[in-house]
Amino acid sequence: MMSWVTSACVGFARACAVVVVVMLVPAVWAAAVALGIWWGAANPWSWVAPLVLVCVGTLALSRPVCRMVRFLVAKWTATEIPAGYRQAPPVVRMSTGYWWNGFSYERTRRDALLDQRRRTRWSDPANWRDLRFTAIAPVTAGLASAVPPAAVTAAVLGFGRPELHMRLAGVLGAVVAIATAPYAWRSVRPVAVRFLRPSTAMALADRVDELTAQRADTTVAQAAEIRRIERDLHDGAQARLVGLGLSLATAEKLMATDPEQARALMREARLGATASLAELRELVRGINPPVLNERGLVDAVRAFALDSPLEVTVDADVRLRLDPPIESAVYFGVAELVTNAVKHARATRGRISLTRDAAALVVDVEDDGRGGAFAQDGGGLAGLRRRLAVFDGTLEITSPDGGPTRVRMMVPCESL
Known part of the structure; x- marks a missing residue:
């Protein structure tokens, strides 16, 4: 009983909010008509002011009304309707x-x-969409949402009169208000989804802009990765191999005159070759970890967690296998998040969860650090968000000051 009363009260408040928002433009029209009637008898040009009021009021209110409807629908039903404005x-x-x-x-x-x-x-095609919605919403969602407030008004007026038929009308109004309040406001969602979505042309234009930005980000990321590999090769393995060549050349010259010194140089050269091989393996592992290719994303993440200075637990489905590009992007995303937790958040514990949600991979990375993480322009989290966007993936960050931090990566995919 209490749940129904709560639902009715919440529904009544939402229905009133919908009526107020979608009836703003019709209220301007009604005010213009009243103004024209008031001036009509005395001034033959009285129609000019109402016409101006209708045009200006409709154009000025159409976009704010549509934005408010999107906000209410997203808050009440968790349905995000893209704005689609230019x-x-x-x-x-x-x-x-x-x-x-x-x-x-x-x-x-x-x-x-x-x-x-x-x-x-004024050149945005979305203006016509907003104007269409302000004309359609009052006679659809507006009328449906107006039933509970109208019924409450009828109940108040009926109970305020002593006649029996008025009292019965009041009881009927109260019953209608209570019965329809939890549902009347829900009509705004299908109407908003149907008439406030961006047109196909606008959606395609936005998608082209998004893909252009992703291509630019991918090009920049590839160039930065190539520079990193060149720098690592130049400063590490290449320098050791040059030193190895010099040691072997010197040992060759000393072989006849000082065999003991030549053998010492060869031992150093062997150690240098071993170190160069280890550096090359580490470089290859940084480009594409062998365990990722051989055993998949889950085992690669578990191997990384074992090597991490954090105490990390991994919860995952061992049967999960994805396309190699997606596995690589997710793996390096997890590695970056754990590294950030160690370097910046001063965390001591972490948790990684890999699950399937319908046709999407959901990866949650949590730590007990100090929090305060956000995706600033040019930062690592912003770069990770752009890399996931290449696969239509998303990155959600929840990191209040004081912690804990939780980052969720979602990538649409089909498991192999």
Whole structure:
């Protein structure tokens, strides 16, 4: 009983919120009609002001109304509806001193931003989508959500009159309000999903921009990885191999005159060759760990956890096998998160969980460090988010000050 009362109260509040939001534009129209009627008898031009009020009010309120509906739907039902509004390009200062905003040149950055905002706002195709929604929502979700408030109003008016039929109308209104309150507001979700989604053309344009950015990030990451490999080879194995060659050449010259010194140089050369081989193996392991290729992601993560200075526990499905590119991206993502926990969070314990959720791989990395982690521009977490985005993956960070930190990676995939 209490749960039903709570559901009815929450539903009534939500229905009222939906009515207030979606009826803002019709309220402007009603105000314009009332203004025209009031001025109609005295002024033959009285229709001008109501027309201006309707046009300006509708254009000004359409986008805020749609944003508020998206916010309410996301908060109440966890359904994210992409906005799909056109994004303005960055404002760039040219060598001539003028500012280019993607449309025109302006003398100051402020003028360039104002002109860009105006052009982007009024040339956005999403304006027509928002206007369509403000016309459809009042007669669909608005009317359905208005049933509980209207029934409560009828109940209050009925109970306030002594006549029997009014009392019966009040009882009927109360019953209707209680019965419909938990469900009336739910009509806003399908209407918003149907009419507020970006159009196919806009979705494709956003996807092209996203793929272009991902390609640029991938190119930068590959160039940085190549530079790292070249630096490691130059400073490590290459230097040791050069020294090995010099030692062998010197030993060859001393073989006839000082065999003992030649043997000492050869022993040093053997040790140098062993160290070079170890460095090369470590470099190869950093590029693509052999255990990842041979035994898969789960065993590779467990092997990494054993070598970590943290006390890390790994929970995973041993049967999990994925495409090699996805396994590699997830493995190095886990390695980066654990390394960050050691270097920056001062953590002592960690936990790694690898599970399947429908058609997605879900990886949770937790530590008991001091928290405060966030994906800042140019940082490691932002780079990890971009690398996962190549596979349509996501990165969620929960890290309050004082800890603990929990990072969730989700990558759509099909298990092999």
